[in-house]
Amino acid sequence: xxxxxxxxxxxxxxxxxxxxxxxxxxxxxxxxxxxxxxxxxxxxxxxxxxxxxxxxxxxxxxxxxxxxxxxxxxxxxxxxxxxxxxxxxxxxxxxxxxxxxxxxxxxxxxxxxxxxxxxxxxxxxxxxxxxxxxxxxxxxxxxxxxxxxxxxxxxxxxxxxxxxxxxxxxxxxxxxxxxxxxxxxxxxxxxxxxxxxxxxxxxxxxxxxxxxxxxxxxxxxxxxxxxxxxxxxxxxxxxxxxxxxxxxxxxxxxxxxxxxxxxxxxxxxxxxxxxxxxxxxxxxxxxxxxxxxxxxx
Amino acid sequence: xxxxxxxxxxxxxxxxxxxxxxxxxxxxxxxxxxxxxxxxxxxxxxxxxxxxxxxxxxx
Numbered sequence: 399x400x401x402x403x404x405x406x407x408x409x410x411x412x413x414x415x416x417x418x419x420x421x422x423x424x425x426x427x428x429x430x431x432x433x434x435x436x437x438x439x440x441x442x443x444x445x446x447x448x449x450x451x452x453x454x455x456x457x458x459x460x461x462x463x464x465x466x467x468x469x470x471x472x473x474x475x476x477x478x479x480x481x482x483x484x485x486x487x488x489x490x491x492x493x494x495x496x497x498x499x500x501x502x503x504x505x506x507x508x509x510x511x512x513x514x515x516x517x518x519x520x521x522x523x524x525x526x527x528x529x530x531x532x533x534x535x536x537x538x539x540x541x542x543x544x545x546x547x548x549x550x551x552x553x554x555x556x557x558x559x560x561x562x563x564x565x566x567x568x569x570x571x572x573x574x575x576x577x578x579x580x581x582x583x584x585x586x587x588x589x590x591x592x593x594x595x596x597x598x599x600x601x602x603x604x605x606x607x608x609x610x611x612x613x614x615x616x617x618x619x620x621x622x623x624x625x626x627x628x629x630x631x632x633x634x635x636x637x638x639x640x641x642x643x644x645x646x647x648x649x650x651x652x653x654x655x656x657x658x659x660x661x662x663x664x665x666x667x668x669x670x671x672x673x674x675x676x677x678x679x680x681x682x683x684x685x686x687x688x689x690x691x692x693x694x695x
Numbered sequence: 696x697x698x699x700x701x702x703x704x705x706x707x708x709x710x711x712x713x714x715x716x717x718x719x720x721x722x723x724x725x726x727x728x729x730x731x732x733x734x735x736x737x738x739x740x741x742x743x744x745x746x747x748x749x750x751x752x753x754x
């Protein structure tokens with residue numbers, strides 16, 4: 399357990415209390431955290447990861463490949479798709495923080511690319527060629543969310559960076575749905591599995607670092623929406639976007655071999671537990687933002 | 696003056712404070728639960744960070 403105190407890196411003036419009326423870390427606070435939480439893909443030790451992979455049964459390999467392929471494609475897509483969000487910064491402080499998030503997405507892409515090459519033995523000559531193979535593992539809902547919904551949201555922001563409604567939709571789509579609901583859920587259950595099985599020590603260290611980065615990103619998204627949703631027109635945009643995307647997000651969590659089925663299992667975890675975790679994470683976050691969704695919060 | 700433990704912990708990633716007097720009812724943690732007694736499965740309600748991502752607040 400860490401022994402340092404929070405005063406070393408967080409401005410106490412930004413911290414008011416627990417969940418009710420919670421004041422979140424500012425982009426400047428999040429920037430300083432980013433500086434303190436640097437890590438390197440190249441320095442991860444994958445010495446035993448390859449033999450761990452070879453010892454897995456085919457079903458587990460398939461489930462892990464599907465699960466991690468979605469992270470890989472997601473990170474690669476967002477590395478470039480995040481540029482309009484950076485350009486939409488309303489202050490220099492926010493711009494500096496958002497630039498760090500784009501760097502994070504690039505680093506995450508390199509982690510998954512290294513895993514594919516060093517552990518799975520993929521010999522694609524370029525990242526582009528590797529992505530072609532990785533994308534075949536993703537389900538139709540995932541492809542729709544990343545290739546259409548997310549791309550349309552950030553493209554609208556690219557055309558009009560000062561359009562706050564467009565920014566709210568982009569942040570809800572990316573920080574609340576993609577990262578806060580889907581990525582954190584996948585990371586939680588995958589990490590639980592890898593830790594319990596004591597496999598992929600090198601990758602697990604990197605994956606935990608990815609999760610820590612995502613927590614910072616979700617902290618930003620929650621902060622941004624908490625500010626904007628005080629205004630009814632933006633609260634409505636956020637609510638409408640969530641109501642549109644929650645069913646899609648739910649179907650992204652379903653492995654392709656179970657598509658169309660009411661229940662499924664991934665790495666030994668039941669679909670009810672996975673879906674409940676995702677929904678709970680989202681609804682608790684919405685409470686912090688102060689956003690009510692009929693039938694949900 | 697030496698630092699004094701307050702019993703409160705803060706999430707390094709988003710700043711959420713866990714106060715044992717309040718607990719986290721929505722997260723299944725009743726008031727009066729010390730941070731050390733929270734199950735490992737608990738996550739930060741704001742950002743999803745795990746217990747290990749929290750640090751103690753000292754006065």
